Amino acid sequence: MLLAVVLASVVFSAHAQSVPKPKEFYFDEDKTTARPIVVVEGEGEAQVQALVRERDRxxxxxxxTAQLAHIAxxxxxxxxxxxxxxxxxxxTDAKGTLGRAVRWNYAWDLFRAGQVEPALTRWVEVASAYGSPSWAPPTLALALWRLDRKQEAVAWFGAAVRTEPAVWIDARNFASQLPDWKQExxxxxxxxxxxxQANPPTWP
Structure with a gap:
């Protein structure tokens, strides 16, 4: 049993996404990345058929294609x-406007499907491709915490607090700041x- 635990730990470590240390501040809104990709409004079969037509012609x-992927x-x-x-x-180019949006959306769909590690990989890729995006600290903190990488999660959350302390030190603000997030x-x-709050990380 102990050997199995050790081997599992080694495998996890070998495949764990390497996450860079956070920068001091993240002031870039990056609205062109952190947005849903919507070509056709609506729902159901009519929406899917319209998207297929758009994809073909x-x-x-x-x-x-990205919206169909999200629906799937x-x-x-x-x-x-x-x-x-x-x-x-x-x-798409990972550093291009549309390429970043596709990867950001893909990451959220992976995350909501329970595939947290691949989601983190995509988010790190996107965050590294554009300045200091404000969505990165809370999003990476969420993923890292779910992966039980709690020290890293707190470090990334610290970047959010440094950037906008009045916003992030009160969880009552989360609903207005993160309206598209699930309550969980x-x-x-x-x-x-x-x-x-229990142990604020120092900077740097």
């Missing part, structure tokens, strides 16, 4: 969603806040 083929994830068809996202990724994710971030 429209001017926003790549965005339609939402329907629990993660394999199909992953394939569609991979098609979109292959056509905001609750997790509140746990990170509690750990930060």
């Amino acid at each position: 429209g001017r926003r083929q790549l965005e339609a 994830f939402s329907d629990g068809r993660t394999d199909l969603g992953g394939q569609l996202y991979q098609q979109a990724l292959a056509q 994710d905001r609750d997790t971030l509140a746990e990170v806040l509690g750990a930060w």
Whole structure:
């Protein structure tokens, strides 16, 4: 039993996403990245058919592919969603505006499907491609905490507090600051806040 635990630990360490240390501040809003990709409004079969037509013949083929991928994830068809996202990724530059948005959305769909490690990998990639995006500290803190990498999570949350202390030191602000997050994710971030309050990390 002990050997199995040790081996599992080694395997996890070998595959754990390396996350850089946070910068001092994250003031870049980066609204072009942190946004849903929506080509066709609506729901159900009519929306899917319209997206398929857009993907086949429209001017926003790549965005339609990304939205179809998101719908597939939402329907629990993660394999199909992953394939569609991979098609979109292959056509975008990781540092380009649309490329960052596709990767950011893919990461959230992975996260909500319980694939936290791959989601973290995507978020780190996107955060490294554009300045100091304000979405990065709370988002990476959330993922790291879920992966039980709590010291790193607190360090990243500290970057959010340094950037906007009036916002992030009170969990009652999370609903307005993170309206698209699920309540369970905001609750997790509140746990990170509690750990930060118990032992605020120093900078640098």
